[in-house]
Amino acid sequence: MLAVPSRSAWRLLPLSLIVASSLYAAGFWILSPRSLPTAEDTRAAGEHIRSNFAAGDAIAVRPWWAARLRETVGDLPWIPVRDLAAEDLSRYARLWVWVHAGYEAELGGPFASGTYTLEERREFGRGTLLRFRLPPPARILYDFRARLQEARVRMFSGGAPLACPRWEQDRFICTNRDWNYVGRMIVELGDDPREVIWAHPADSGPIEVEYPSVPHGALLRVHTGFTPPAARARDGAPVTLEVEIDGRPSARIVQENRTGFFPADVELAPFGSGPHRVVFRVSTPHAGMRHFCFTAEVRQ
């Protein structure tokens, strides 16, 4: 039979709560640092990655914010995203993941289901280094961002084309306005940094990025998105990305005013064997704060 606590027992309750919360809190500060990998642990893990790194490999960390590993291997391909399980890793053959204690459970989805096969597990002090074998990687035949310099860029003003021939470092400069260029950028889309082509449309007319000789493949994968500041603009207009292949319209993607990195696929089979002339045309009814970005690749 349950006994009803006496009145004096109830009086002890607040004090017990205070003592319990104090003990928990003190324990937290004493114990929690002991679960963290040391700088030396992280460096050793990085050196192991470097000495075993192969083409087609990439690196990620859990928790997403951990950065110290980049002191050792920050120059190697990196997947700096928050939701690793949802990320498209089809470019890569293997993935190294440096995991702090308590964060391995975050690796759900294909990591947990076995789609990504765990090949190596190695403890470095209080951190764990995992290496996953990914499904056979997609063959990228043409990366439009990497080959941007091969493109012809022009913008339209009053219907008349205006070439943007000046290439500076990583971009084609169209006008003196500091946003008016087409260039390789890393920007925040959604919550993550993305390697994209910056193509801020103008009010005067569309911007065209033309690639004269693109090899044929099975699929053209396009990603589009707005940066968070652009998506916060209350009157932000949608931006339309039209894709033209060999003079024929092949896709019309309307990017609504929200941030993210949104994929779209175009089948290339109907366009013959190539090489193709591919034009990306970016336009909007109102160009204010249209920090629009896209990226594209031809896959086999």
Next chain:
Amino acid sequence: MNFLRRHTDGVIAALLAAGTFLAVFFHSGGMGITRDESFYFDAAESHAGWFRTLLRAPREALQEGTIDRYYEINHEHPVLVKNLMALAHLAFGPAGRSQSSGEYVRAMRLPTHLNAALLAALVFLFGTSVAGRRAGLLAALLFVLVPRHFYHLHLACFDMPITTAWLAVVMAYRKADGSLRWSILTGLLFGLALSVKHNAFFIPLVLGLHWLIVKRREFSFGKAGLAFPRIPLAFFAMLLLGPLVLWLHWPWLWHHTFERVGFWLGFHLHHINYYWEFFGRLLTDPPFPWGYAFAVTAVTVPLPTLVLMALGLFAALRDRLGPPLARLLQRLRLWRRPAAASPDGVDLARERDDWLLILNGLFPIVLISLPSVPIFGGVKHWLSAMPFLCVLAARYLDGAVARLGGAIAPAARRWIFAGSAALVLLPSLLGLARVGTYGTSFYNELAGGVPGAADLGMQRQYWSNNVTGVLPWLNENLPRGARLYLHEVTGEAFRFYQRDGWLRADVRMAWGPEDADFCAYQYHREFVDAEYRIWNQTGTRRILHGLYLDEVPVILVYDCRRQGAGAIRP
């Protein structure tokens, strides 16, 4: 011995003040210069020029042109603290613009370090008068040892001085009932509060509300018309002396007074919201969530202190609202038990103190929670609530031990109180030791510390002073004459770091990654593009060095010289 016995509270207050001053003064050596401090240092130096002129040519000093020359700078804030900084700079700062080894910042912060001492003493004295000596002592320690409070106590800013001034006004008001002397003092202190920061405008509102509540029984409406209690003299003193003290202390108001007061108020009424990361969301536009200030408090005050504050607040609310609520329910026939206390049976002094603690402990937090109030920072905006919440907390613990009953000897109860107080304070001390000088990064055990807060998506830091964590490395490793971009650090702070010997004098300041040889990026959710610009420019994500708090990256140093634009993807 007799002196000590007669002035025990004074002696304890003095010891607390001295201890707090020494702790803050010596700990300040590693505390970087916040963005706001850098502007105030500049302003104080300018004001110092006015004091020099006042000594040399008093008539010239009073002329509009002279005043404007020295006081035009940073005129969006009153100048009491900045004037004190100016005087400290004149008295203790390095001569001219010569390089020094810490004297410049030490002198500028001296007035606020003295304020820290005063505040600790006042919390003790207030707590003692409301709840007894041991509760007062615990309240002061609870307040000072909250890591975010300890951090703010160091800074030459206005947030802790306004906390002191707010508390001082309330303490004087508490004693002013029927006393002309204390009423005048209340008015003068209110003037000083106005001279520290505009938060002081809300003090009369809180005190007015307090008066309405505690004097509610004296209001009546009958055949003779409306009868209401005597309006406290202190209110008239505040009305008359407050603006006068404000005007007197601020030379910039001596000419075009109304126009300039209008500017000052307008600046704060139309202040922009700063971006703020809050549970994974980047808050950019008002209205901010109403629970913002409560939630940030819940994850930044050490858990045992927080629990005590909540228990103390709820107990006081229960004591004050419980009986009237019971009477109301009785009248509505929803409650059968007799109400706990009749109006005659109320301990009026206790009721008065309860409402002082409740209103002052809640008002600053509720105020910042209003959707129309701009939010431009963290806990510093409601620090003035904290002394009152700490007194409530300490009083609750004292009461909880007392409620253990007569079965335990008084001496044993004293030991139980001391033991539980020490236990409550221990996590604050441990947290403080863990976070060091990087106070804006502190999160409590509920949040999971700094890593937990990073997981939750909370603001990782603000005010840029954490950069001191990488300055020694930069001094050691930067080539001579290197151009350095210190993200978020103001040009003034960069200059002060060099002037005070924190940063090598040959290092040149760069305004962005594009102009820099080396970059020190501070993680801010709203400024992540600054880091991506570095990646974009250098073609690598490789870090040279970093400041990590429990492995959470806070400051990251990059070599910005590499030009591999867009070459990141293999």
